[in-house]
Amino acid sequence: MSKSTLHVPPPSEQVYQAHLPGRYAGFTIEDYFHDRFPYLSREEWCEKIEAGHITVNGLAVGLGTCLNDHDFIVTRMGMKEEPPADRSVNVLFEDKHIRAYNKGAPLPIHPSGRYFKNSMTEILKARYPDETPRPVQRLDALTTGVVVFAKSREAARSLMYEFTQDRVRKVYLALVEGCPREKQFTIDAPVGKVKGSARGVGAHLPHAKPAVTEVQWLASVQGRSLLRVIPRTGRTNQIRVHLAHVGLPLVNDPVYGQPASPEYEFGLHAFRLEFQCLDHPLELEAPWPDHFQPFVDLADLKLGGKL
DSSP states (O other), rough: GGGSSSSSOEEEEEEEEEEOGGTTOBBBBBHHHHHHHHTHHHHHHHHHHHOOOOTTTTEOTTTBBOOOOOOOEEEEEEEEEOOBBOOEEEEEESSSSSEEEEOOSSOSSSSSBSSSSSSHHHHHHHHOTTTTOOESOOOTTHHHEEEEEEESHHHHHHHHHHHHOOOOEEEEEEEEESSSSSEEEEEEOOOOEEEETEEEEETTTTTBBBOOOEEEEEETTTTEEEEEEEEESSOTTTHHHOOOOOOOOBBTTTSOOOOOSSSSSOSSEEEEEEEEEETEEEEEEEOOOOOOHHHHHHHHEEEEEEE
């Protein structure tokens, strides 16, 4: 995909509104922002608080203010120009409970960092003004593929339970730099924080949790490989971190690998999602990006056409 096909909205004032999640009750205002939104440093968040750009329940607050469950926080980030984004949110499936999309990239689920209007929730607010966007899973901004939104609180509760109980089967296609040494292998290594929002591998890292990823080699072309990847746990950036850890970083991953050319072709695709919503079983698949096709063609020859 070329940059010319991506959407760049005009500069706009970015205003974020949210109720404090319960897990942050008792945090000071600066600790909350530093922990939840590490794309800015603690010092930068403190400057915004002191400048009055952040209010709690309609009032400006000072450093050291303790937060309570469900406080209403408004953050004014000023006028900004957003990065280009692929706003493709093609509908894969819809019933009275959910709507599933094939997400493009780069495109985050929620406003974050430099993205605001170029985010799925903001796009869907405009497309479906009578609905509240309720994503029940997260995909990184650079990941394409299946993402599910609930249409009601009841469906959202049902799906969140399925995800938190690890009852959802996720299958990804990963385009990586390099070739694996084995046809099939499992990466079993804890994932924790290293700096800001980035993750790394090691039990010694802060907030490290067990993480398991199953990998199958499908095809290789000119030093790159297509893998089928099944995460057995749901850690932040798990697939990206695990593959980089074994020397197979995703194509065009600016955090755990190296930016590649062309600039807007990325290496991770959420291909299949199998789950139950209100006791109804569903299996959804999203067509892969065009730059995966040469690898898929080779894999089809070996696997009889079934990815």
